Amino acid sequence: MGQGTSVTEPLLKVRGLGKHFASAGQTVNVLSGLELTLAPGESLALMGRSGSGKSTLLNILCGLEQPDAGFVSIAGEHFAADSSASGPNQQRWAMLRRQRIGVVFQEANLMPALSLLDNVRLRARLAGQSDQHCGDWLKRLGIGELTQRYPDQVSGGQRQRAALAMVFAMRPSLILADEPTGSLDVRTALEVADELFHQQAASGCALILATHDSALAARCGQRLDLAQMGA
Amino acid sequence: MFLFSASQFSNLFSVLFSHYRRHPLQLLALALMIMLATMLWTGVNHLTTQARASLGQSEQAAAARSQLERVDGQALTVADFVTLRRAGLCVTPWLEVERPGQGGRLVGVDPLAAGCFAQTAPAAGNNSPERIDSPESSKKPEPAWTPVLNGDPFIDISEAAELAQNVAPSNVSLSLLIVPPEPASALPADYRMTGFSLGPDTGELGDSFLLNLDALGFLVLLITALLLRSVYQLGMAQRRDSFALLQRFGVMPSAINRVLLVEILLLALLSVVPGVWLGRLLAGTVSGGFGQALDSLFDTPLYAGQSENWLTSIATMMAIVLVVCLAQNVQALLLRTAAVLSFALPAKLLTGFGVRPWPWLALPLAAIGLAVALLAQSLPLVFFAVALVFAATGIAAPFAIAALSATLARKTREPLACWRHTELGVMARRLALPLVALQFALAMVLAVQALVTVFEVTFDEWLGQRLAADYFIEVPAGASANAAAQWLAAQPELAQSGDWHQVVRGVAQLPAAANDPAMADPKMDNPKMADSKMAGSKTDRKAQSVDLFALGPVSPLLTMWSLQAAGDQPWQGFAAGEGVMVNEQLARRYPLAVGDTLVLTLANTRLERPVLAIYADYGRPAGEVLINLELLPDEFVPVFESFSISPGASDITMITDGLQRLWQVESVRVRDNKRIRELADAVFDQTFLLTRAMTFVTLVLAAVALLIMGWVFFSTRAWYFRLLQVWGLTKRQVLAQLGWLALTLTLSITLLALPLGVWLTWVLVHRINPLAFGWSLPMAIYPGFWLQLGVVSVLIGLSITLLMRSQLGGSSPKPVSAASLRGDER
Structure with a gap:
């Protein structure tokens, strides 16, 4: 079980988190008694084999799934498992996702009918940020010349850079990245990871990165191996 | 299959068919679509074939x-x-x-x-x-x-x-x-x-009626074919990744095509057979009403056993399903053939010169269609024009919505609104076929609804005019009508009210134009044959027989007629014998206008009188001249004589008894007009119910198809709605976006269907009806129907939204295909 060791006020605090699924008539515990603390600027690598609960944990940490036990505290908002699914809590989760939590998936992070720039603008505006610097974010991530292209007109690596630009344009407190380089070739994956860590460090936000890549995980300050949790 | 063993084929078949195990609703939709299309077309075709054969049988x-x-x-x-x-x-x-x-x-x-x-x-x-x-x-x-x-x-x-x-x-x-x-x-x-x-x-009347039925059947077939193709194409789009994977495993594309052919053949066979059975059942159910309508409106009995056999219907629908579903394969085959034979031009034509899907073509098509519809003088040409305009609007509508969405997306500063508009554009393009089918169905419903309502109102008024008297009393063979007229005039009640008149029906001759060599043509002696030759200008006019309708005295029962065109005080002139009136059919075909002089030959007497008025005369093809009874020469031989009488406070039996005594007959034939009116109303109601039911079923089919397509389409976009949730929109807010999109789409297509429907109404009323039947109906627009259609489209949109709601509630969102992972769904 990983433990946060921050000296500043924690951004994320997870206590006794549990989640189970019913499968073929049996209950499968995916997460059980998980404890986790993460401060701003820190990074955590989530490791574990497929089905170990990495994506489930990320979904719980952004309120898209409800835990069965424990509680989550994030950016001063507290959510207990028994009340997490309630309407007001869903509203609070939505506000957190909109303004404080950026999520990057392995693929398909962009709206296909919008250009890269419009995607970034949409995400920034939803977060309540100005869309004036969206083009700059695309430039910083090395795809400044592709602002008017559509997602299907650029490569997979460029799409992931655009996804990172979207996340950073919203100025998040926490980034949840679910195998963001998993579908990219080694070189592109490295470039995208470089950008991710660079911008994360520069912005001072926290990062939780789910990955199978040990090298990538090694670049994070902390590491949590879900496979060892005996799920 | 060559290059393939039976087990390999079977394996490949089960692999490909597994798509439908994952998407059983898609399979169900496809089968339902084929079955309903077959049912509707077979139903209409069954009736048309039966009617056409009955006409032949009669002859x-x-x-x-x-x-x-x-x-x-x-x-x-x-x-x-x-x-x-x-x-x-x-x-x-x-x-x-x-x-x-x-x-x-x-x-x-x-x-x-x-x-x-x-x-x-x-x-x-x-x-x-x-x-x-x-x-x-x-x-x-x-x-x-x-x-x-x-x-x-x-x-x-x-x-x-x-x-x-x-x-x-x-x-x-x-x-x-x-x-x-x-x-x-x-x-x-x-x-x-x-x-x-x-x-x-x-x-021509019977032929025109059947042509109209054929057109309705064709339109139904077109709409259902569009829906069928759209459902099939969507399935194919979803299976593209599987096909690519199989090809990577070494399966030849031709083998996949063969399996797909067998698959659709089996599905078509399983769906077409019950569809044909249902269609015949439908035709059987409505043939009572249809036969009655045919009999009453066109005097054509509907005989049993005149329809096509099962095999013809099944083979026709199988061919249509195969062509509709495998259009791309057919096109590819033609292209290959063209390439082998080195025909460059056909290949170019087949691919549309590489330009898809020709939005620019809509304008010239529409312009030609509108012009032809306005000017054409034959029914097939008008139908061709309608097809052109429908094709043009079908091409233009999805592009119009997409273009408008793109413009709005460019102009808006709100990124979420921009996304909504662009997403609407994608939907308009991706759902083009079911949208166009819905547009056609809406336009058809609007036009048929308006036409039927106009029919009902107009026929009701007309029946009111023609059956204004309470009773008709037939003059028996050999009895003196003049003596009866004198006796009736002497009855105090009738003399006071004036609510009676004598009716004489017969045939009059209209001479040919002076320079017409066909005047001596013996065919022109045949009233029926002559009548069918009546179209044309005054200069090529030929001698012809027309129905003669002589009335007198001019009673209040006559002066209540509403006239299509008239000079000053037409009934006074008519009563004084100063002129004649003609029905619309004669006025159109001869052609004649108020004030023109009409020359008639009655027996051997020449009569020359101006046309005082033109009256509506619905439901029959013949031209008719209305003259004052006093103008009839003594030697004129009537075909039929009767009296129209409203006895008022008197008892009709008093009148009939008097006439029996006068004519010295045991009984006289009296027709109760109220009963005739009730019967006629019942026949019309049944006829109109049939037409309404047919168009309503088509609309429901189109609506259900859009619903299914919309649902399936939204399923492929569910990931992006979940992205909005990930980006901080609540589920309710996402649902609102979805509702906005679905409602805007269905309302947009309804708005685009309105002008098409109004235009189609105009074509039916002012072009097809006069050309087919020789008489016109007043053009009326019913905004109430528009509102009803708006409500229908709102219901479709809301249904899509509600169906999608369950998908948004799913657990972990995953892109559904490689294409969506790449973002190819723009």
Whole structure:
């Protein structure tokens, strides 16, 4: 079980988190008694084999799934498992996702009918940020010349850079990245990871990165191996 | 299959078919679509084929034959048949019975008597005293009449007699056909011969009616074909990744195509057969009403056993399903053939010169279609124009929505609104086929609804005019109508109210234009043939017969008629004998306008009078002249005479008793107009209900198709709605976005369907109806219908939203295909 060791006020605090699924008539515990603390600027690598609960944990940490036990505290908002699914809590989760939590998936992070720039603008505006610097974010991530292209007109690596630009344009407190380089070739994956860590460090936000890549995980300050949790 | 063993083929088939195991609703939608399309088309086609065959049957069976009537007006019985046979005359009974339950008429004949008839039939037509034939037609040998007693529609008269016992007397009619004897005096004095006809020669009218039905059937087929293709194409789009994977595993594309062919063949066969059965069932259910409508409106009986067989319907629909679903394969095959034969141009044509999907083509197509619809003088051309305009709007509508969305997306500063607009554009393009089908169905419903309502209102008014008198009293053969008129005029009640007039019907001749060499054409002596030649300008006008309608005195029952066009005080002029009135059919075909001088020949008397007014005369093809009774020369021979009477406070029996005494007959035939009106209303209601039901089913089908397509399409976009949730929108907010999109899309297509529907109404009322039937209807627009259609489209949009709601509630969102991972769904 990983433990946060921050000296500043924690951004994320997870206590006794549990989640189970019913499968073929049996209950499968995916997460059980998980404890986790993460401060701003820190990074955590989530490791574990497929089905170990990495994506489930990320979904719980952004309120898209409800835990069965424990509680989550994030950016001063507290959510207990028994009340997490309630309407007001869903509203609070939505506000957190909109303004404080950026999520990057392995693929398909962009709206296909919008250009890269419009995607970034949409995400920034939803977060309540100005869309004036969206083009700059695309430039910083090395795809400044592709602002008017559509997602299907650029490569997979460029799409992931655009996804990172979207996340950073919203100025998040926490980034949840679910195998963001998993579908990219080694070189592109490295470039995208470089950008991710660079911008994360520069912005001072926290990062939780789910990955199978040990090298990538090694670049994070902390590491949590879900496979060892005996799920 | 060559290159493939049976087990390999079977494996490949099960792999490909597994798509439908994952998407059973798609399979169900496809099967339902094929079945419903087959049902609708088979239903309409079954009725049309039956009607067309019945028309042919009428012409063949009744061609140039004569029938007998009793001079005393009594109904014919078996005793009459026996009497006539004993007199050595060739007589054959013809017993028509409405087929119980299934609709359509059966004809009972006596094979023995028919045999005698067949041997002597060739002479029959020429000797018929009631029929005036051209020299050409009299030279033609009469086809031998050898009815096959298989129920199509002939059966043995004993069976017909049995059936007749179980149906209402009004659905049974007995005629005695006769070969006119030589000499004519051989006919017993109690009988007289009249021409035997199963109804008046409907000529163009019948053909036009059937053409309209064909057009409705074609439109239904087009709409269902569009829907079928859209559902199939969507499935294919979802399976593209599987095909690519199989090809990577070494499966040849041709093998995949073969399996797909077998798959759709099986599915089509399984769906088409019940579809044909349902279609025939539908036709059987409505054929009662349809037959009644055909009989009442067009005097054409609907006979049993005239429809196409099962195999023809199944083969036709199978071919349509295969072509619609495998259009791309057919195109590829044609392209390959063109390449092999080095035909560069056909290949280019087949691919549309590489330009897709030709939005620019919509404008010239629409312009040509509108111009042709406005100017064309033949029905097929007008239908062609309608097809052009429909094609143009079908091409333009999705692009118009997409273009408008793109413009709005560019102009908006709100990124979420920008996304909504662009997403709407994607939907308009991706759902183009079901959208266009819905647009066509909406336009059709709008037009048919407006037309039917106009029909109902207009026919109601017209019936009110024509049946203004409470009773019709027929003048018996040999009785004096003039003496009766004098007697009626002397009745105090009638003299005070004036609510009666005498009616005389007959035939008048309109001369040819002076420079017309066809004036001497003997064909022109035949009223029916002449009438069909009436179209054209004054300069190529030919001699013709028209129906004559003489009335007098001019009663309040007449002056309430609403006239289509009239000069000043037309009824005063008419009462004074200063002019005549013509029906719309004659005015259109001759052509005539108010103030034109009409020259008529009545018996041998020439009458020249100005046209005072043009009156509406719905539901029949013939031209008609209305004149004051006083203008009729003494030598004029009426075909029919009657009196229209509203007795007011008096009892009609007092009048009929008086007339019986005057005419010295045992009874007079009195028709109660209220009852006729009720019957006519019932027939119209049934006819209109049929048309409405057919269009409504088409609309429901289109709506359901859009619903299914919308649902399936949104399923492929569910990931992006979940992205919005990930980006901080609540589920309710995401649902609102979804609702906005679905409602905007369905309302947009409804808005685009409105002008098309109004235009189609105009074409039906002002172009097709006058060309087909010779009379027009007033054009009316019913915004209430628009509102109803708006409500329907809102319901469709809301249904899509509600269906999608469950998908948004799913747990972990995953892109559904490689294409969506790449973002190819723009």
